[in-house]
Structures are given as C-alpha cells and as structure tokens.
Amino acid sequence: MGGIRREDLFLGKEDFMGRNDDESESELGSGSDSESEEVPSSEPSKRAIYNREGILEKLEDISWPENVDWIHKLAVDLEEDKDLDVNDDIVRELAFYTQALEGTRQAYAKLHSQGVAFFRPPDYYAEMVKTDSHMLKVKGRLLEQKKKIEEAEERKKARESKKMAKEVQAVKLKERAKQKKEDIESVKKWRKQRQRSGFGADKGEDLGFNFDGGGGGGGFERSKKKRPGVAPGDRSGGSAKRNVGGKEKANRKRERRDSKFGYGGRKGLKKQNNAATTDDLRGFNKGDFSSKKRKKNL
C-alpha cells in the first residue's frame, strides 16, 4: 500500500549519510556541508511546537456539551492492538475489521436498549452510495474471479487424475508381467517335475499336451512339419481361418482402414475442401523447411 513508512526514511537517511561520510573523507575539501542541513530528520525534531494548553483550550471551545446524548455522536472507543505491524497489510486490515465489528456490536447493544431501529428492513429501498451499474460491475468481477478459480481447479484436478492413471497403468503392466513370468515358471516347474518322475520319456503320452511343439527336448522351437491347411506363418494352427473370431479380427482391421481412408462412393467430393477444412493446416509439416535446415548448416 502507498504511503511512505518511517523505516524507509530511516534507511534512506542512513544510506545517504554513509555515502556522504565516505565522500568527505575521500574529497580534498570541496565543502559539501550545505547538503547536510537539508537532510530531513528521522528523529523527532526538538523544535516542534506542542502547545498543550492551547490545544486543550481549543478542544473545550469546539467540543459539544459534556452531557450530550450518545445517539448524537455514535462514537465507540475500542482498545487497539499495541504492536501492530503497519507494513503487514493483512494483519493491519484485520485489525481495522475487528475494530469496526466490535464497535458495531457495542453500538447495536446501546441502540437496541434505546429501542432504535438498527438494521435496514429488507423491503426498505432507497438511494445507495454506489449506483446499481457500479454494483453490476463489481458483481461481474466477482463472478469472473470465481470462474477463473474454478477453471484453475479443474485443470489441477485433470492433471492429478492423469498422473494417477499413469501410475495405475504402470502397476497394471507390472502385475501383468509378473503374472506372465509366474505362469512360465509354473509351466517349467511342472515340466521338470514330469521329467523327474519319468513321464517325459514316454512319447505316446506326450501327444496330449504338445507344449514342445512335438519336438521333445526342443523347447519352444517351431516344428518343421508341414501342417495341412495352415499358412506357413500362421501361429494359431489354422484356427484363424476357420473360426468366426479370426474372421472378425480381420474385418475389424479392414473396417478401421476403411474409416481412415474411405471406401466406396464418389471420390471427387471427398477430396474437395470445404469450410471446415480450408484453414486446417494440420496435415502440413510445420517449421521444418529445407531453407531452415540450410541456414543451420551454414
């Protein structure tokens, strides 16, 4: 808030004096004593006039009679905060606010006991200090502020939820990886157990669970046998061609491509610009011109 605090003045003065001293030391005597007279005093000046009797006399002159009704003055005295920091805006304003509020309560008590109406009834309309148009402006500003705060909060929430989702996703992936590992481990374990117990040697029984791809000790190596009705790269063993699910999968891909690139219909209309796409430059490569590259190279 505006206003020049005395502390600032103290500081200013000290700086000034300090500099002055240095100067006078360094100088060869070009007499700058006249400056010091203009330096304002930060301490209470001794010559200040204070005529207590005169002031009290004047006070008696102008004051209203002693026995004047309180209702004429409506003045309330309140204890002030002794060590209030002037430069702390919030503390200072709070002190004024509490002073006013406490004063209001006391005044209300007094007026209420005298039977004087205090609050304005809600149906009492009269001219106000601020005009309606001004109050509209005030309201508009308040609403705008509220909106801004809400928007900021929303943005914050979205950011946080995004962060949360990322974490959740990471946990999920980790869990999935762990699950997979465990599965593989258990299969390996099971196989070892089987080998140890001697079943692994018997090929006839092994056909039932053809984990090794029929290769015995070959692990997950692909078998070199030709499979009837199955394409060479097909890992599903021909089931993709046969069953309905596989067909659907292929269709889905086709659908996606169709939706992306278009399928059927007249081509001419699609390739024309319309109002929405005229200014849409998203498809172009921005800022990656060859001229720039050349510049960089130079």
Place this chain on the structure above:
Amino acid sequence: MGKKRKLGQQAEVAEAATPEEVSAPQRPKRTLLGWKDGAVGPVQENSSSGAAGARGGVPVFRNKEKVLITCSRRIMSRYRHLMLNVVSLLPHCKKDNKVESKSSKGATLNELVELRNCSYCMFFECRKQKDLYLWMAKCPNGPSVKFLVNAVHTMEELKLTGNHLKGSRPILTFTTNFNKDPHWMLLKEMITQIFETPKDHRKSKPFHDHVFAFAIVDDHIWFRNYQIVNQGGIEETTLVEVGPRFCLNPIKIFGGSFGGPTLYENPFYISPNQIRALEKKKKAGKYATKVKAKTRRKMHELENPLEPDEFADLWRE
C-alpha cells in the same frame, strides 16, 4: 440557494419544537437574519439549543454542523474522486467550486464557508499533481488541521464490494489511543463532528448500515468504511468494505481557521518534496562519485609516475 436554506431552517425548527410544545408555548420571533433571542453564531447554536428553548432549564442539544467540502484547482482525478466519495458519505455537507491554492486561500475559504453557512470546512489541496493535503477547519474561530493524505483508494475500485444507504448515520469507531494526547483528542472531536451525520437530518436515513473505523497506527490516522451486513442477528453480522480508504498524517494544528498560531507540529513529519529530493540526490550521487573516482585515479597516476622500464628496449634493434 436562499430558498433551500430557509426551508431547511424551518424544518429544523419544526422538528425541534415538536417535543416541547407542551412546555414551551410560544415560539421565538423570527427576524431576517435568524432568531431574536437565539444565538447567532453556529458555535453557540451547537453548544446550546439557541432557538429551540429550554425544557426545564436543560438546554436541548441539536447537532447543526455543516461541512463545506471543496478542493484546489488542478487536482488529480483520483483525489477528486476521493473528495466526491466523502461528499457522498456526508449528507450534511455542501460541495463548492474549486479554489485556487494560493497563499491567500485561507481568507477565500473562510469567506466561502461563511457564505455557505457552514461550521466546518474540508479542503482537499493537491500540489504538484502528486501530493494531497487535507485541511479540516472549524470555522470561523478555528482550530484547523493540515494532513498529508496517503494510501488513497476510492470507492470506485472494484475490489471494494460493499454498498450502503446514502445518508444513513455511520457508527464511528476510534481506537483508544485517540484519548492519549491532547492533539489526538482534538482531532477525535473534530472528526466526530465532521463525520457524524446529525440526528434527524433531513437527508439522513433512519437505519445504521455502515461503520467508520478510525485507527491511529504509526502516528497516522487510518480511515476505513465498512458495510454492516445483516444476516439475521447481531452475532452473525459481517462487514464488507465499501471504501474509500485513506491514511491521514497530521502535519500541523493551527489555532485559527486556515491560519493562526501553530498549536502542534508533527515532529516526525517529512514533506514528500524532501523525500523526493533525497532520492534524486541519491541517484545523482552515484554519478558524481564515479567521476570523482576517475579524477582521483588520474591525479594519482600523474603524481606517482611509473619508473622507466630498463628492459623496455631489450628486444628492439
């Protein structure tokens, strides 16, 4: 103007006379200049109930303070708005034209106050398009105070969201350090008389919905104006600031109105001109020291010349 004043006086008399019609049967006779057996000056009118007579020997008090509010020429818009805000807060004030801020302004203002039938004057004096001084003077016999006004916020600022009835009587709250020193006591009395709307003033409204806070902090008088928001009972009441805000730094108290013997001088007061001069000097000093250091260095070099280097010509052929 004349007509207005007449009406006002008649209204006041009528109001004053009604309660004691039983005990005071005859009205005092009216003359062109006032009342025949009443006091003429506004001071006496205030201290005793001049015309309205006495009820059982006890004079009935009537607050008849009127405040003339005016400003100097070439006042800044912000300060002019502050003045207009004060005008809107005081229904018992009269606004007048701008007055040239010369050395003879005291006499002019005194005349003006007398012409407008006022007992107080608030004069907003703007100097150098920067500094606002506020005079509060009791006319015609003094005293008068000169303040420096700091930290001005007008009612138009949008962050002050309160609003209240125009002309409702404010509640004045003072901090207790107003009762500590004679000059603060005097200022408190003057502020009370200026800022309190007279009871039953014809432009006043019968409810109380705003409160003024006067606080002395750091030897300055801080002013705040709050709206009292009724939320069903005094305990739930909250305040909303209406404005304006300002901070008064008393400079001097004079015995007369706009002049007279000095009764009080603020020992801490430093005029804004001095402060600005100080800052300027600080800035100017920076350059001066630089120049001085340069010349000093030159002098030093001249006085202590370097010895000629004996190996300087070693590699020259």
